[in-house]
Amino acid sequence: MGRGPRIGVFVCHCGKNIATTVDVPRVVEALARHPGVAYAARHEYMCSDPGQDVVKKAIKDHRLTGVVVAACSPSMHETTFRNAAEEAGLNPYLVEIANIREWCSWVHDGPVTTDKAIRITRAMVEKVKGNHPLEPVEVGHAVKCLVVGGGISGIQAALDIADAGYEVLLVERSPSIGGRMAQLSETFPTLDCSQCILTPKMVEASRHPRIRLLTYSEVESVTGYLGNYHVTIRKKPTYVDPDKCNLCGDCARVCPVRVPSEFDQGLSERAAIYVPFPQAVPSSYTLDEVNCLGLNPLRCSECSKVCTVGAINYDMREERIEEDVGAIVLATGYDLYGKEMMGEYGHGTVPDVIDGLEFERILSAGGPTKGEVRRPSDGKVPKEVVFIQCSGSRDPELHKSYCSKICCMYTAKHALLYRHNVHDGTAYVFYIDIRAGGKEYEEFVVRAMEDERILYLRGKVAKVFRDGDKVVVWGVDTLTGKRIEVAADLVVLAQAMVPSAGTEELARKLHIACGGEGFLKEAHPKLRPLEALTAGIFLAGAAHGPKDIPEAVAQGSGAAAKAIAILASPTLTHSPEVAEVDEDLCSGCAVCVPQCPYGAITPGDVAHVNELLCEGCGTCVAACPSGAMRMKNQTDAQVKRMIQVALGGEPVEVSRG
Amino acid sequence: MAEAPFEPKIVAFLCRWCAGAGADLAGTSRIAYPSNAVPIRVNCSGRVEPEWVMEAFRSGADGVLIGGCHPGDCHYVSGNYKTRRRVYLLRKVLAEMGIEPERVRLEWVSATEGAKYARVMKEFVAELKKLGPLSLERKEKEPTAAPVLPRVGS
Ligand SMILES: Cc1cc2nc3c(=O)[nH]c(=O)nc-3n(C[C@H](O)[C@H](O)[C@H](O)COP(=O)(O)OP(=O)(O)OC[C@H]3O[C@@H](n4cnc5c(N)ncnc54)[C@H](O)[C@@H]3O)c2cc1C
Ligand code: SF4
Ligand code: SF4
Ligand code: FES
Numbered sequence: 001m002g003r004g005p006r007i008g009v010f011v012c013h014c015g016k017n018i019a020t021t022v023d024v025p026r027v028v029e030a031l032a033r034h035p036g037v038a039y040a041a042r043h044e045y046m047c048s049d050p051g052q053d054v055v056k057k058a059i060k061d062h063r064l065t066g067v068v069v070a071a072c073s074p075s076m077h078e079t080t081f082r083n084a085a086e087e088a089g090l091n092p093y094l095v096e097i098a099n100i101r102e103w104c105s106w107v108h109d110g111p112v113t114t115d116k117a118i119r120i121t122r123a124m125v126e127k128v129k130g131n132h133p134l135e136p137v138e139v140g141h142a143v144k145c146l147v148v149g150g151g152i153s154g155i156q157a158a159l160d161i162a163d164a165g166y167e168v169l170l171v172e173r174s175p176s177i178g179g180r181m182a183q184l185s186e187t188f189p190t191l192d193c194s195q196c197i198l199t200p201k202m203v204e205a206s207r208h209p210r211i212r213l214l215t216y217s218e219v220e221s222v223t224g225y226l227g228n229y230h231v232t233i234r235k236k237p238t239y240v241d242p243d244k245c246n247l248c249g250d251c252a253r254v255c256p257v258r259v260p261s262e263f264d265q266g267l268s269e270r271a272a273i274y275v276p277f278p279q280a281v282p283s284s285y286t287l288d289e290v291n292c293l294g295l296n297p298l299r300c301s302e303c304s305k306v307c308t309v310g311a312i313n314y315d316m317r318e319e320r321i322e323e324d325v326g327a328i329v330l331a332t333g334y335d336l337y338g339k340e341m342m343g344e345y346g347h348g349t350v351p352d353v354i355d356g357l358e359f360e361r362i363l364s365a366g367g368p369t370k371g372e373v374r375r376p377s378d379g380k381v382p383k384e385v386v387f388i389q390c391s392g393s394r395d396p397e398l399h400k401s402y403c404s405k406i407c408c409m410y411t412a413k414h415a416l417l418y419r420h421n422v423h424d425g426t427a428y429v430f431y432i433d434i435r436a437g438g439k440e441y442e443e444f445v446v447r448a449m450e451d452e453r454i455l456y457l458r459g460k461v462a463k464v465f466r467d468g469d470k471v472v473v474w475g476v477d478t479l480t481g482k483r484i485e486v487a488a489d490l491v492v493l494a495q496a497m498v499p500s501a502g503t504e505e506l507a508r509k510l511h512i513a514c515g516g517e518g519f520l521k522e523a524h525p526k527l528r529p530l531e532a533l534t535a536g537i538f539l540a541g542a543a544h545g546p547k548d549i550p551e552a553v554a555q556g557s558g559a560a561a562k563a564i565a566i567l568a569s570p571t572l573t574h575s576p577e578v579a580e581v582d583e584d585l586c587s588g589c590a591v592c593v594p595q596c597p598y599g600a601i602t603p604g605d606v607a608h609v610n611e612l613l614c615e616g617c618g619t620c621v622a623a624c625p626s627g628a629m630r631m632k633n634q635t636d637a638q639v640k641r642m643i644q645v646a647l648g649g650e651p652v653e654v655s656r657g
Numbered sequence: 658m659a660e661a662p663f664e665p666k667i668v669a670f671l672c673r674w675c676a677g678a679g680a681d682l683a684g685t686s687r688i689a690y691p692s693n694a695v696p697i698r699v700n701c702s703g704r705v706e707p708e709w710v711m712e713a714f715r716s717g718a719d720g721v722l723i724g725g726c727h728p729g730d731c732h733y734v735s736g737n738y739k740t741r742r743r744v745y746l747l748r749k750v751l752a753e754m755g756i757e758p759e760r761v762r763l764e765w766v767s768a769t770e771g772a773k774y775a776r777v778m779k780e781f782v783a784e785l786k787k788l789g790p791l792s793l794e795r796k797e798k799e800p801t802a803a804p805v806l807p808r809v810g811s
Contacts, residue, residue, distance in 0.1 A: 073681045074698070102685060106684040107683055107775070108691075109689065115692075116692045120696070524734070595739065597734040616700050617700050617704065617732075619739055622739075634704070639697065639709055643668055643697070643713050647666055
């Protein structure tokens with residue numbers, strides 16, 4: 001006989017589940033007469049071992065070139081039958097399931113049910129006739145991971161990956177790792193000291209034999225794809241040898257420059273040579289060349305004169321580090337929405353209107369006021385403090401439409417810590433509503449409200465302005481409808497959380513998307529919250545959206561687990577049922593390129609699909625005007641044959657039961 | 658003898674993740690609905706080509722159902738938005754050809770909406786019964802009048 005298709009059709013009774021409404025012997029009979037079907041059989045339970053044996057035996061005995069199992073939904077047993085076929089020597093991608101249970105026997109009655117079962121099965125036979133044997137795509141990969149952002153989330157991810165036995169490059173753009181958590185005083189809901197729980201993790205990361213810490217560094221470019229990313233990192237010169245620096249601080253004392261300290265949110269000053277905070281990791285000074293009086297030519301060189309250990313080296317140059325990594329974790333964190341954006345609250349020009357991070361610094365023992373609550377303008381202890389929640393959040397007309405999620409909690413913490421600090425002080429909190437969804441969070445807020453006698457006022461603040469040495473707050477208590485005016489000494493704005501500066505630029509370098517508000521976008525809002533759309537890139541922490549520390553840590557660990565799954569597999573495998581370009585037909589028009597949500601298509605003289613990145617959605621196939629883009633094992637020709645047969649046209653007319 | 662009542666023929670393209678799973682659930686929940694449609698599973702509604710719809714009409718279908726995930730829920734993020742745009746354009750082309758645009762129905766059915774799938778099927782069958790059989794010969798008379806089908810990218 002010729003080389004035409006020899007399809008085997010196996011119809012399942014599923015006990016009574018199919019056989020009650022579908023005349024199974026008739027289906028077998030009809031399919032046996034269908035062109036290209038070499039063998040048709042039925043079984044009580046096709047998925048049982050004896051049922052599978054029927055399939056396996058027929059594959060061998062009848063030299064089948066394809067198999068259709070007419071049974072339950074493919075979500076149940078597609079894998080079962082594909083594996084069985086493979087054991088019998090038939091390529092698994094030549095096996096398809098015709099769903100005659102969920103889509104037929106369970107929902108219809110009467111002879112039409114059998115008719116429909118025949119149509120579904122025949123259509124599937126047509127598909128299998130056009131299927132080709134496929135092999136899973138396999139490629140090797142690098143076994144290193146890049147983590148961008150050294151906040152708590154990135155530190156956690158780096159530690160987990162390194163503990164699992166893989167090399168990590170931890171890239172942090174500021175002189176120290178630690179992120180925002182290093183700036184916090186005490187943390188809700190337990191009020192443990194932020195530095196005390198963070199510092200051990202920072203040190204662990206810096207000492208880990210498999211973590212290479214690249215601070216004062218940024219990602220310059222990324223090329224490649226899942227498993228095989230090539231990254232270039234630019235490390236700025238610090239002009240201080242971290243191995244020699246002993247943190248004596250003599251250099252900073254002689255440096256004539258004073259600029260606002262980033263770490264203290266501008267509430268204190270630092271020299272041009274500085275260490276952001278005493279526990280910084282790496283523990284070394286950094287010479288900030290932007291603010292230095294001049295290095296080329298040297299204009300001052302006071303620091304090097306006093307450095308007794310010779311740690312200062314003005315000849316240090318920028319380094320470029322190139323590495324191949326298998327996976328990337330992005331943990332670039334957040335900034336606060338600028339106070340200058342808040343016209344209604346004085347545009348950031350009133351010194352005693354501060355944001356949450358400034359207040360954290362004021363509350364910190366190592367901060368500009370040594371932990372005593374004193375206001376910035378005149379250093380007085382404020383007796384009346386107004387905290388304004390949702391400042392810039394949940395305000396689609398003027399500011400950000402989203403909820404920043406953590407401000408309810410840290411405002412309760414701020415008010416409570418203020419009361420612990422200033423016993424005769426009064427704290428007011430303006431809020432829209434309280435969102436304290438977290439373990440022991442509600443209890444924490446209730447404690448602040450009740451035990452600490454903090455005045456919670458439900459309502460919005462219309463205006464904040466300076467009046468002599470007071471800051472006047474006009475608001476409305478929406479519960480009583482009363483207008484409220486407080487002549488406060490200090491106002492703390494719970495500013496919206498926004499993605500850290502440069503997030504979009506970084507996303508562009510990696511060809512991944514940011515959502516409308518600029519936070520890094522996940523592959524699926526429910527099912528793939530840790531992954532970027534581009535395979536092999538994972539998201540962690542506040543870079544992905546407002547988050548508190550426990551969530552940032554959990555997501556860091558989650559992203560690490562995802563990255564480890566890549567690093568740990570001997571090779572990367574991927575379903576071969578993907579799109580491919582027929583180079584003879586492709587005109588290079590690139591219409592397909594923007595269709596792909598995964599950036600799997602590279603334009604050129606002819607388009608190219610990266611089969612490791614393609615998820616097989618087929619959107620590009622439907623868009624190609626030249627018919628050049630094809631879906632493997634689901635070509636247009638196959639689907640058209642399915643349509644024709646489903647509708648009972650040729651090759652065999654379907655009798656109505 | 659009275660002629661058998663008109664039973665419309667339908668092809669239903671269902672995405673694997675939502676509409677197809679919703680149809681599975683209709684089955685598991687044993688929610689009965691008319692058997693007029695033969696379903697064809699695709700990975701995403703974004704895979705459905707306007708040309709397939711025409712092929713279905715040419716092969717004797719009276720209606721075509723395209724089932725996808727709700728906006729925002731597409732397993733491949735945005736395939737269904739492309740489908741929506743494409744179906745909109747396709748309906749216009751059909752109208753120009755004299756084919757009732759209602760013969761192509763786009764529905765969002767989630768994996769938990771078995772009942773919705775059954776309801777959609779009932780409604781669609783009823784609607785097609787009202788429209789009556791599609792006679793394409795009449796409409797595709799002139800061989801040169803091959804319709805220019807919309808593409809997502811366009
Ligand atoms: C006022 C205030 C009080 C808070 N109090 C609490 C509290 O009590 N309890 C609690 O659980 N949470 C609290 N939080 C939230 C907490 O700060 C965050 O959950 C946490 O810092 C998020 O960690 P992260 O690692 O995701 O981001 P971050 O801490 O922002 O760290 C991101 C790191 O990435 C670096 N980076 C950014 N961009 C790049 C780049 N392109 N390349 C390289 N590096 C980059 C940054 O320099 C930074 O070091 C508070 C937040 C605020 C604003
Ligand atoms: S849309 Fe088709 S023809 Fe155009 S580049 Fe892509 S594959 Fe080639
Ligand atoms: S099938 Fe989908 S995932 Fe694959 S290349 Fe085309 S658009 Fe991208
Ligand atoms: S996967 Fe259902 S519409 Fe895209």
